[in-house]
Amino acid sequence: MNDTARREQILQAADRLLRHYGPQKTTVADVAREAGVGVGTVYLEFTSKEAIVEELSRSRYEVVLDAMRVAAAADGRSFGERLVGALDARLRAYFTQADGGAHACDLFHCGSPAVKSASERFYQEECALLADLLRRGTEAGELDVADPDLTARVILRAYKSFTPPWIFMEERDEVVRLSAAMHAIVLGGVVARK
Structure with missing residues (x-):
């Protein structure tokens, strides 16, 4: 998977979680799990939640x-x-x-x-x-x-x-x-x- 596709996959996962749980209750670990990637992979694309x-x-x-x-x-x-x-x-x-x-x-x-x-x-x-x-x-x-x-x-x-x-x-x-x-x-x- 290229960097652009991985970034989009993370954003889509985060979007689903944020719509359902909101920013306060969503963690980077939640996003990683939803995106099917490791937490470190999320941090490769984004500096923070x-x-x-x-x-x-x-x-x-x-x-x-x-x-x-x-x-x-x-x-x-x-x-x-x-x-x-x-x-x-x-x-x-x-x-x-x-x-x-x-x-x-x-x-x-x-x-x-x-x-x-x-x-x-x-x-x-x-x-x-x-x-x-x-x-x-x-x-x-x-x-x-x-x-x-x-x-x-x-x-x-x-x-x-x-x-x-x-x-x-x-x-x-x-x-x-x-x-x-x-x-x-x-x-x-x-x-x-x-």
Whole structure:
């Protein structure tokens, strides 16, 4: 087995265990056993359990970011629609990821430094994506945003309650309804007045 295949086998085993038991209850020995390799083999690929958790968390966030990118790039839609589409895609991606097991959300939100590191990286990429969308929308005359970077950070702060763990504290239909109401408020603040 080559290094890439072995690494993927370890990540898949860790993913199954983390979804079921969560980061706190999963050990490197558990991952090794699930992957069918020795503990030393796991350490050849990853420096620690936290490194495994961080990589899996980053991959979860990448799924969310990819969904946002697709929605933000939707040709034929206004920039306001793209902004709403990106935020809706974000929410749907979180919901989809959460359906992956009892502890699937732990890779988005828990006390683990690895998850926090992945989350911070995601936040920076998410800000850049929204700032670019806001900048291009302003250049096209559809949006009116003086500082796209600041506005992106404000929007993400406003939408913080539409991220794990908060989105799982209410029924999904209610979260979607509240998100739609937030869109009306946010878009009212950034759409260019004609």
